[in-house]
Amino acid sequence: MKNKIMVFIIYNRAIDEEMNDLMDSLDIKYYTKWTNVTGVGTKGPNFGDHVWPGLNNVLMIVVDEKLKEDISYAIKNLREKFPAVGLKAFVLPVIDTL
Numbered sequence: 217m218k219n220k221i222m223v224f225i226i227y228n229r230a231i232d233e234e235m236n237d238l239m240d241s242l243d244i245k246y247y248t249k250w251t252n253v254t255g256v257g258t259k260g261p262n263f264g265d266h267v268w269p270g271l272n273n274v275l276m277i278v279v280d281e282k283l284k285e286d287i288s289y290a291i292k293n294l295r296e297k298f299p300a301v302g303l304k305a306f307v308l309p310v311i312d313t314l
Contacts (some may be wrong), residue, residue, distance in 0.1 A: 220310040221284045225275040225291065226253070227303045228262065232273055234298070238290050242283065246285075250274040261274035272302065278310055 227235055229251065239247070253272040254263045261310035279287065284307060295303050 219280060220313075221281065221285060222308045222310050223279060223287055224256075224277075224306040224308070225277070225287075225304070226257070226272055226306075227275075228259070228301045229271050229273045231294065231298055231303065232303055234245070234294055235273070235275065238287075238294060242286055242287050242290065243300045244277060244279075244283070244287075246278070248276040250276075257302045257304065264301070270302075 225235070235247075251273050252264065255272060255276050256262070257272075260270075261268040262272050264271045277287070288305065290303050291303065
């Protein structure tokens with residue numbers, strides 16, 4: 217697996233439909249998705265309870281450099297559209313696939 221990159225996208229599940237549209241628009245077919253994830257980010261806690269009712273979803277996608285740039289651009293646009301909603305992407309190198 218040469219020159220592959222792993223992108224983790226953590227986002228408030230309130231924008232799940234928009235994230236699905238983003239994935240479709242970039243023709244991303246292969247990914248892992250975790251739903252109803254709890255945590256604390258820059259937009260505050262999301263614990264799915266009566267005090268902190270929000271929850272997150274996480275996408276893990278392995279892509280090449282070109283698609284990483286396309287994802288980055290799309291996420292920046294989505295963040296501008298929903299500035300109050302938590303949305304972060306983390307990029308890691310893929311060293312090997314076993």
